[in-house]
Amino acid sequence: MEARDLYDADFLESLTRLRIIATRVKGGGRHAEQRSRDLGSGFDFRDFRPYAPGDDLRAIDWNIYSRLGRVFVRLYEELEDLPLYVLPDVSRSAFLETPPRARAGLRAGLALSAISLNQHDSVGVFPFSDDLSVLVRPAAGKRRVLTLAERFAAIEPGGETDFGKSLSRFGALGLREGLVAVVSDFFDPRGIDAVTSALGALRHRLLLVQLTRKTDRDPDLTGDLRLVDCESGAAADVSISAATLERYRAAYDRFQDGLTKFARRRGAGLLQLDADEEVVPQLAAVFEGGRYVA
Amino acid sequence: MNLTFFSGAVTAAGIAALAGGLFWLQRLRVRHREVPVVTALFWREAVEETRARELRLRFRHPLAYLFILAICAALWLAAAGLRFEAGSDRSVVLLLDASAGMARGTRFDDALRNMRDMLEGLPASKRSAIACGATDRTLLLPGEELAWFDERVAGLAPEACPSSIEDRVFTLAAAGADRPTTVVVFGDAHLDASALDLLPQDFELVTSLAPRTAGDECGITALGVTPAASGRWSAVDVLVELSGSASRDVTLELRGAPLHRAPESSNDGTRLRLVFRDVPADGDTLTARLAGSDGLTADDTAALVLPLRRRVRVQADPELSPRVASALAADPGVELVEGDAEVVFGGTRSATAPGFTFDAELSGVVVGAPAGDPGLAAFLERLDTMHFGAAPVAIEVGSVRSVRVGTAALDDDAGWTRSRAFPLFVAEATRWLAGRTEGPRWVAAGRAALDDAARTDDAGHALDPVGADFAPPAAGRYASIGGPALVASLTDRATTLDAESAYRADASAVVERDPLDLVHWLALLAFVALLVEWVLVRRGRMP
Numbered sequence: 044m045e046a047r048d049l050y051d052a053d054f055l056e057s058l059t060r061l062r063i064i065a066t067r068v069k070g071g072g073r074h075a076e077q078r079s080r081d082l083g084s085g086f087d088f089r090d091f092r093p094y095a096p097g098d099d100l101r102a103i104d105w106n107i108y109s110r111l112g113r114v115f116v117r118l119y120e121e122l123e124d125l126p127l128y129v130l131p132d133v134s135r136s137a138f139l140e141t142p143p144r145a146r147a148g149l150r151a152g153l154a155l156s157a158i159s160l161n162q163h164d165s166v167g168v169f170p171f172s173d174d175l176s177v178l179v180r181p182a183a184g185k186r187r188v189l190t191l192a193e194r195f196a197a198i199e200p201g202g203e204t205d206f207g208k209s210l211s212r213f214g215a216l217g218l219r220e221g222l223v224a225v226v227s228d229f230f231d232p233r234g235i236d237a238v239t240s241a242l243g244a245l246r247h248r249l250l251l252v253q254l255t256r257k258t259d260r261d262p263d264l265t266g267d268l269r270l271v272d273c274e275s276g277a278a279a280d281v282s283i284s285a286a287t288l289e290r291y292r293a294a295y296d297r298f299q300d301g302l303t304k305f306a307r308r309r310g311a312g313l314l315q316l317d318a319d320e321e322v323v324p325q326l327a328a329v330f331e332g333g334r335y336v337a
Numbered sequence: 338m339n340l341t342f343f344s345g346a347v348t349a350a351g352i353a354a355l356a357g358g359l360f361w362l363q364r365l366r367v368r369h370r371e372v373p374v375v376t377a378l379f380w381r382e383a384v385e386e387t388r389a390r391e392l393r394l395r396f397r398h399p400l401a402y403l404f405i406l407a408i409c410a411a412l413w414l415a416a417a418g419l420r421f422e423a424g425s426d427r428s429v430v431l432l433l434d435a436s437a438g439m440a441r442g443t444r445f446d447d448a449l450r451n452m453r454d455m456l457e458g459l460p461a462s463k464r465s466a467i468a469c470g471a472t473d474r475t476l477l478l479p480g481e482e483l484a485w486f487d488e489r490v491a492g493l494a495p496e497a498c499p500s501s502i503e504d505r506v507f508t509l510a511a512a513g514a515d516r517p518t519t520v521v522v523f524g525d526a527h528l529d530a531s532a533l534d535l536l537p538q539d540f541e542l543v544t545s546l547a548p549r550t551a552g553d554e555c556g557i558t559a560l561g562v563t564p565a566a567s568g569r570w571s572a573v574d575v576l577v578e579l580s581g582s583a584s585r586d587v588t589l590e591l592r593g594a595p596l597h598r599a600p601e602s603s604n605d606g607t608r609l610r611l612v613f614r615d616v617p618a619d620g621d622t623l624t625a626r627l628a629g630s631d632g633l634t635a636d637d638t639a640a641l642v643l644p645l646r647r648r649v650r651v652q653a654d655p656e657l658s659p660r661v662a663s664a665l666a667a668d669p670g671v672e673l674v675e676g677d678a679e680v681v682f683g684g685t686r687s688a689t690a691p692g693f694t695f696d697a698e699l700s701g702v703v704v705g706a707p708a709g710d711p712g713l714a715a716f717l718e719r720l721d722t723m724h725f726g727a728a729p730v731a732i733e734v735g736s737v738r739s740v741r742v743g744t745a746a747l748d749d750d751a752g753w754t755r756s757r758a759f760p761l762f763v764a765e766a767t768r769w770l771a772g773r774t775e776g777p778r779w780v781a782a783g784r785a786a787l788d789d790a791a792r793t794d795d796a797g798h799a800l801d802p803v804g805a806d807f808a809p810p811a812a813g814r815y816a817s818i819g820g821p822a823l824v825a826s827l828t829d830r831a832t833t834l835d836a837e838s839a840y841r842a843d844a845s846a847v848v849e850r851d852p853l854d855l856v857h858w859l860a861l862l863a864f865v866a867l868l869v870e871w872v873l874v875r876r877g878r879m880p
Contacts, residue, residue, distance in 0.1 A: 058667070061496060081765075101370055122702065123471045136375040139373060139375055140375070145383060149376075164780050228375065230375055230376060230377075230378060230379050231378075232377070234378065246572050259375075259376055262374075262662055264372065267369050268370050268371070268372050269370065269371045269372070270368035270372055270373075270374050270377060270379075270384075271372065271374070272374070272377035273375055273377070274373065274374075274375075275371045275377070276378075277377065278371075278383055279377070279380055279384045280384070281369075281383070281384050284874070287383050287384075288383075290382065290383035291376075291379050291382075291383040293379060294378075294379040294382035294383060295376070295379045298378075298379065
């Protein structure tokens with residue numbers, strides 16, 4: 044896949060109107076545009092506290108001193124960054140179809156990365172399939188978009204999907220709390236319980252970008268088929284009938300229901316991205332008023 | 338339940354074969370098209386309940402299998418011609434009257450057609466058909482196909498015999514007294530209503546009788562002979578009786594030539610009796626023939642074998658008892674000769690010639706005959722009817738026939754020789770010793786011929802039923818063992834007059850018991866089931 048397959052000027056231009064807003068990031072981060080729990084030199088007043096030796100004398104509120112005779116300093120909210128960790132699914136299933144889900148997934152990952160970089164947030168990229176790898180360590184800088192695009196384009200198909208192992212490995216990296224964008228079809232052969240269990244173990248805010256196709260729920264298959272799992276190679280003989288399709292849809296709906304309930308319970312964002320449609324318009328749908336509140 | 342086209346075994350084998358074939362089809366491996374998918378985890382769940390057919394795997398979808406088997410079994414049973422008989426165990430016996438009266442017009446063909454129509458509507462397992470002519474002929478047995486009936490009635494025609502339907506009805510009633518039976522009579526049988534009241538309660542008799550004729554019948558209803566009233570030993574008087582409303586001339590033929598003799602006639606309004614006197618009794622066949630014709634030809638002629646009345650040549654011992662000598666002298670059938678005698682009276686007992694001897698040591702009568710003598714039983718029966726009062730009759734086996742009488746029985750004091758039975762005893766003994774058998778004086782089809790000869794058919798097969806007198810089954814000629822041939826005639830007054838049956842019961846009720854033909858219902862059921870299966874398959878309720 045070439046880098047120009049993932050972005051163009053219009054693509055980048057359309058992303059400039061989108062912002063990711065954190066309700067309040069955890070302190071200790073790099074100075075940026077996100078409101079944090081840290082008190083510092085921001086512009087938004089947050090509280091008073093009694094003066095202590097060593098405090099900046101510019102922060103003393105002389106009006107209070109004149110009324111109460113006691114010295115208080117004004118405390119301001121520190122603006123810090125919200126790290127974005129993009130976890131694109133690069134298992135074999137993402138590269139099977141035409142066009143491959145990976146193309147839409149990587150464009151979505153690149154789009155989210157570009158948005159974060161535009162607001163001075165750091166972005167790290169961790170592709171995963173049966174294991175997790177570090178493609179780009181978290182770093183900020185608007186000009187890194189092109190570099191990221193080239194790195195995205197160089198991603199090679201991996202093996203089977205294993206959310207448990209991959210996310211466990213990600214958690215072990217000990218990264219500062221941020222927004223984890225998991226871009227995947229979430230089709231882990233171990234089932235939805237394994238997926239939600241792995242996601243639930245993450246300490247980060249979650250944005251689940253599910254790559255879908257219309258044929259996922261309504262497959263256009265007929266006759267007597269040997270269905271081969273594109274990742275494991277396991278085969279299953281199926282005589283397609285209305286009853287079989289009904290049972291298939293029931294299984295798919297159970298899976299979707301499990302993922303939706305998890306997202307709702309966890310307060311995570313869930314975007315179902317049609318791999319056959321344009322990515323940015325679908326992505327913009329979750330950015331209400333151009334803002335996505337993580 | 339009854340199967341029209343297949344036997345029970347074939348039907349069961351067919352269903353078993355269908356079950357086996359469907360079983361293997363159910364397990365048949367199919368050829369799959371390989372498709373890589375990303376959603377294998379969902380398919381895996383769906384496939385857990387919907388595995389493709391494959392041999393050597395566990396048998397799946399037993400309900401679908403049973404449903405398909407039910408459809409195939411319904412089609413197979415429809416092909417087998419399944420019929421439902423409404424639970425009745427009543428058997429229906431159809432009797433076809435094949436007697437002489439059925440030869441009138443199209444009665445016989447009409448009766449056959451009506452019988453076949455009724456058979457078609459009856460369950461095969463419960464129906465049977467019999468033709469009642471001179472002898473009974475089975476036309477259809479229970480369970481047989483109707484084609485057998487068509488095969489067996491080919492060439493069947495009425496016979497010159499009176500109707501035996503009533504006898505057959507009582508035979509069936511006796512044989513099937515323990516199970517419900519309906520007998521349907523086709524023809525013009527003359528049934529006696531009072532006699533039929535004796536039938537068992539579960540025995541139902543209905544009729545499909547032919548319509549009567551216009552009433553211009555005339556036929557010979559009796560032909561017989563008696564010793565000539567003129568006293569001539571070698572002649573007989575012949576009686577010919579005509580019945581019917583029409584008037585027809587009758588002629589006699591002897592040895593094929595007309596016998597020109599004017600009869601004496603008497604008419605009581607219902608029948609005309611003609612007596613021909615002094616017809617030579619020389620053992621020839623006498624034929625009476627009516628001029629012209631009516632609707633029935635079987636009663637237009639009648640024939641009878643005349644008795645052969647030759648005198649017995651008897652040689653009497655000079656010292657013969659005067660009572661015996663007088664009886665011999667008074668017998669017109671005896672010719673006393675001095676030599677070349679057929680029977681010797683008196684003297685010593687001969688081992689080579691039949692003789693009538695006397696024994697002082699005897700107190701009664703001893704009859705001697707070779708072992709198996711065919712006429713002995715009849716002779717003893719006639720002696721028994723004479724009640725001559727002598728000592729009991731004993732029997733001994735000898736090389737020739739003989740009669741020995743105790744001299745004491747001839748004493749006048751005993752009274753026997755003065756009785757009216759004594760000349761008869763002497764005459765009967767003379768004729769038996771000489772081997773004279775006159776034959777019956779009348780012979781009618783279906784009625785016993787009262788003589789002492791054993792009868793055979795043309796092939797020499799014995800016709801006498803055990804313990805009963807011979808009754809010629811139909812008009813015709815019959816040979817004899819130890820006696821003259823016999824010619825029987827129809828001479829049945831009821832047949833000639835086409836008498837109305839006193840018993841009639843409409844047979845249409847029998848047809849109403851037509852069994853329910855399940856073939857169409859089974860085919861319809863299979864069709865509906867196939868539609869249901871198609872809907873179920875379309876909706877994914879069936880694999």
